[in-house]
Amino acid sequence: MLVHSCRSRENSLFHEELDELADQFPGLRTHRRFTGEQGRLDLSTSADIEALCPDWRRRAAYACGPAAFLDDAEALFDREADGGLRMERFSVDLAGGVAGAGGLVTFEGSDLEVEADGDVPLLEVAEEAGVDAPSGCRMGICHACLTPLRSGQVTDLRTGEVHGEPGDLVQTCVSAAAGPVGLSL
Template structure:
């Protein structure tokens, strides 16, 4: 037991101020004790404005379940930004995300990512997953809402002879339909998958104010476990239809951003998500001090906004920069907790 410990100490002395892990990170970009990473292995153009990005994650990655999502970090103009993306690869495979060119971060990923690039990662999350017991399924999706469902289809249909899945997917035109060719091939190869495309530019939107449209495509829809993912209008309509005609056997995946504007000096309730701790924060006290007072082991360094050692992902809410009084914050933004105060309710990934 003494041998490795002695070698580690010698290596630490010789490499100072680097650590052995830092040197390993230079040799393999996904190795890091400080931040989970993944190296991009392939970029596939799906449509004119979307791309699937495959990556090999570091050793601390946890294999995802079909339908889950993960937060992905990318540096934009020198600032690390985080966004949540559904994982489109089947469970057990190396992860992939399918991204639409909407917004700064997604646009950077779609237009600028290439094999060999490094992404920053959080572990997979989410309970929009397949049922534990085999059941007939109905998948109702639109646009990029197909992404987590595609992970489910890729996981279930080729692996189970008893799979029974009906997919109803809406897109503007055939050219905008994600995974259209792959879905056609899967439906031809596996009788357990039925795919219905609705192209809203020519067919109009699926009408869910009554069961008629749904019954024409899937007569036994009430007997199936249903999943819906897509724009808010589709999900609200589906929720109302199921509530009125089919009970509660519908699972919905929504993606929401906290759009509530912060107020300088307001303070608020702070949630430290990884530590499962909540605390009230005055509007003029650094979040780092709030964390420490609450017993949360938050990263820190100079404590004056210079070294950036305290950078922490903002999950939701906004903060006040105590140096300038500016209120700012987007989900995924890295904030300096030593010079940031709560400008309303805040959630931090620490």
Template sequence: MPSIRLLSRLASAFTTPRSPEDFLRLVDPLASARQLRGLVTSVVPETADSVTIRFRPGKGWNAHEAGQWARIGVEIDGVRHWRSYSLSTGAGQDPAITVTAMGKVSTALVRGTRRGDVLFLAPPEGDFVLPERPRPLLMLTAGSGLTPVMSMIRTLVPRRADADLVLVHSSRSPEDSLFREELLELADQFPGFRLVQWFTGERGRRLDLAGTGDLDAACPDWRDRAAYACGPAEFLDAAEALWQREEGELRVERFAAVVAPGSGGEGGRVTFEKSDTEVEADSATTLLAAGEDAGLMMRSGCRMGICHACVTPLLSGQVRDTRTGEVHGEPGHLVQTCVSTAAGPVSLDA
């Protein structure tokens, strides 16, 4: 029986100068031996600035757990950009991402994605997932931080009669609140799910986590629940400080690395040696962002709260740590690309 390699060589003889894979993609756009792809099956508006994009992944995709995220690649003006997005559908369901038009890539996805488009994918990742054993849960979310938690709710609430989950979600107004109608229906149908909506436009302020008053009113037994939180950095900082004081159990998912203003470092030319790519980056652009803007698939879990997933060997040059302002670096050192900018010419093993 002919080997697969021999069959591939025979096929190539008939398709040269194109590869057999090029012709296969005309029939199946997901066919690729080099890059995992997904075919967009629907684009559903959620708010004026948000959509849910469902897609059918090709071979090589691993079914996601509730709360996980995946890196999505989209081509803009001929350059492939990669970003991390939470998967908003329940475990075992076809994957989807819910995107709000903020930033270049997210805005392009929201405004330009159509049914039949092809997305570039990386397999699901992340450990912001449901506990292994059933227990009372409290979910604290704000804005688009609801997205990974919605995956958990869709997984747990309709499927478990013993579900005991309280969601306290903060948004500007009912019109800006993601999945509002679905959440109201779930709360009406399932007694184990309670929804507390906090509209800042009506209340005039955010949920106050500096003290316990707002939480005591929203969920009196919050201290007895395993808590999850996802949202803006200041919201999560306050939640972590509160739970630390109360010695409670809290799991946090961050969409951005914790970055503070620093000093020093003037930017410079960044060379990604393995990818044979060079870009100019200013002092405000992290090495991670510089690589992604150049179309590279940079390793990162920072936006999802997974620290040190982006570390990359430094071959030459120095970098500035945006958290402290410290300029450092010697050949062979591992640098966190999500919180490092170029301090002059930099070469990375990426």
């Protein structure tokens, strides 16, 4: 049983591919929920999932999606299915910037300079400044935000480590300015 939830049919990723898989594997059941029409899948109780898959407690289960959805799914499975849920979270716990860090970020390809705090990911700094920065981080496409460091160093917000040499690729979603920084965006 595969449950795929998104805002609308037009926003549905891999729509044709899921149809092909269901055709190839008669034992595969798919359910698509379009939240703009049907509302979100409610995992605060087992009612919605029970209606889709009555034997869900006995199955291996996998989930990925927004943090709030995963939190609800985890709580439901812990409460009613002794765990048994494997998840992939597309977010990271940030340790926070180093005291006194931050600085002027130069987006060399955009000819733009912005002051940034030491606890704000460079991806957010770029987006707030209107810089077209590559990313797939929020969709689970890790490392899509890798950007060449032209100058300066960055703080890894997961560990607090300050690092970087010109030419290094930095993950802008988990890196903050550790002093003046130049990026090739």
